[in-house]
Amino acid sequence: EPEVTQTPSHQVTQMGQEVILRCVPISNHLYFYWYRQILGQKVEFLVSFYNNEISEKSEIFDDQFSVERPDGSNFTLKIRSTKLEDSAMYFCASSESGQGEKLFFGSGTQLSVL
Amino acid sequence: SQQGEEDPQALSIQEGENATMNCSYKTSINNLQWYRQNSGRGLVHLILIRSNEREKHSGRLRVTLDTSKKSSSLLITASRAADTASYFCATINTGGFKTIFGAGTRLFVKA
Numbered sequence: 001e002p003e004v005t006q007t008p009s010h011q012v013t014q015m016g017q018e019v020i021l022r023c024v025p026i027s028n029h030l031y032f033y034w035y036r037q038i039l040g041q042k043v044e045f046l047v048s049f050y051n052n053e054i055s056e057k058s059e060i061f062d063d064q065f066s067v068e069r070p071d072g073s074n075f076t077l078k079i080r081s082t083k084l085e086d087s088a089m090y091f092c093a094s095s096e097s098g099q100g101e102k103l104f105f106g107s108g109t110q111l112s113v114l
Numbered sequence: 115s116q117q118g119e120e121d122p123q124a125l126s127i128q129e130g131e132n133a134t135m136n137c138s139y140k141t142s143i144n145n146l147q148w149y150r151q152n153s154g155r156g157l158v159h160l161i162l163i164r165s166n167e168r169e170k171h172s173g174r175l176r177v178t179l180d181t182s183k184k185s186s187s188l189l190i191t192a193s194r195a196a197d198t199a200s201y202f203c204a205t206i207n208t209g210g211f212k213t214i215f216g217a218g219t220r221l222f223v224k225a
Binding site: 004031033035041042043044045048050055056058089091093098099100101102103104105106107108 | 145149154156157162204205206209212213214216217218
């Protein structure tokens with residue numbers, strides 16, 4: 001079964017550094033998403049992306065964050081100048097169509113900001 | 115906020131028993147979905163019920179949707195230890211692009 005892959009599985013960084021989290025969505029999917037989950041808390045929506053642009057973003061997704069689809073397969077989340085509170089599990093997801101259809105999630109990247 | 119909220123927050127049952135989890139939401143929706151998350155892993159889609167459906171089955175899962183009460187329930191019948199996980203309902207408001215997850219119900223099935 002096709003799956004969403006995320007790399008790396010763990011990322012440790014120093015506060016203030018930039019990180020790039022990488023995702024390869026399922027190949028025929030058109031909608032891409034980033035979510036995060038702070039340990040023990042709910043899964044929070046960050047951003048949705050379609051047709052090479054952001055379709056919707058949450059209040060969490062401020063200027064510190066950016067997303068990019070640099071080629072036909074990768075989808076990246078860049079966090080500039082990381083803060084301690086950015087420590088979380090970051091999940092990438094994709095769907096074949098938008099408007100609330102089934103999301104396929106990757107296994108996540110655990111980001112630890114020290 | 116239109117996000118779903120699950121109830122109970124945690125549920126502990128014996129293997130073989132049924133588990134029922136509830137979800138309430140606030141705004142008009144196109145559909146409601148249930149996902150499962152094993153500890154430290156990504157979410158896995160279980161079932162989707164559309165706003166014009168009242169009940170849906172998939173294997174040991176039964177989902178109901180009451181749009182007048184803005185609520186849904188997930189029933190897992192004949193539970194197994196392997197069903198131990200967190201279960202989340204998820205909604206997307208009509209015309210929106212973001213699927214919003216509730217806080218989840220942690221289910222523990224004792225063997």
